[in-house]
Amino acid sequence: MKLEVVVVPVADVDRAEAFYVDRLGFRLDADFPIGDDYRVVQVTPPGSECSIIFGTGVASAEPGSLQGLHLIVTDIERAIAELTAHGVAVDGPFRDATGAFHHAGTAARVPGADPERRSYGSFAAFDDPDGNGWFLQEITQRAPGR
Known part of the structure; x- marks a missing residue:
């Protein structure tokens, strides 16, 4: 088994995408704006095999609650x-x-x-x-x- 994806709860998808891609240099793998209440963005840290996903309708946790x-x-x-x-x-x-x-x-x-x-x-x-x-x-x- 390999860890493939971690879901990160965010409030503003565009702001999160700018932070992870533009500031941290994560690779943008996918941005699926499926509907007003469902959008999936996947980004991957440089050199990592594990990605993170954030978006609208993908996390039940409160934005900012993921630590560590x-x-x-x-x-x-x-x-x-x-x-x-x-x-x-x-x-x-x-x-x-x-x-x-x-x-x-x-x-x-x-x-x-x-x-x-x-x-x-x-x-x-x-x-x-x-x-x-x-x-x-x-x-x-x-x-x-x-």
């Missing part, structure tokens, strides 16, 4: 600089005080990337225009079997 989506990058500082250059407000880099993952919200955040730049240890965070929360996670070498 991760985009994997090989250089956290470069990724932050690129997003910032495209007008995205990014919090980070940071690491978690435990060194294991990151806590929900902003609890236990330590400013700065992992001092040894270990894979899985450095993060940054940003929200889409609706408040859906995304993380960047730096991975330069995958753990065995992944």
Whole structure:
């Protein structure tokens, strides 16, 4: 099994499409304006096999309620600089005080990337225009079997 699509709840489809395609550089795979109450937009992050879908009539969750989506990058500082250059407000880099993952919200955040730049240890965070929360996670070498 492979994760193929994640549905992201948004309030304004055009605003979301502009954010994900123009600011984040996601590939626009489909935009099906089927009717006034049903529109499906699918976009894919660069290099990813998993896409996101948003639109009208595709999500029952409240816009902005999705939290904890991760985009994997090989250089956290470069990724932050690129997003910032495209007008995205990014919090980070940071690491978690435990060194294991990151806590929900902003609890236990330590400013700065992992001092040894270990894979899985450095993060940054940003929200889409609706408040859906995304993380960047730096991975330069995958753990065995992944």
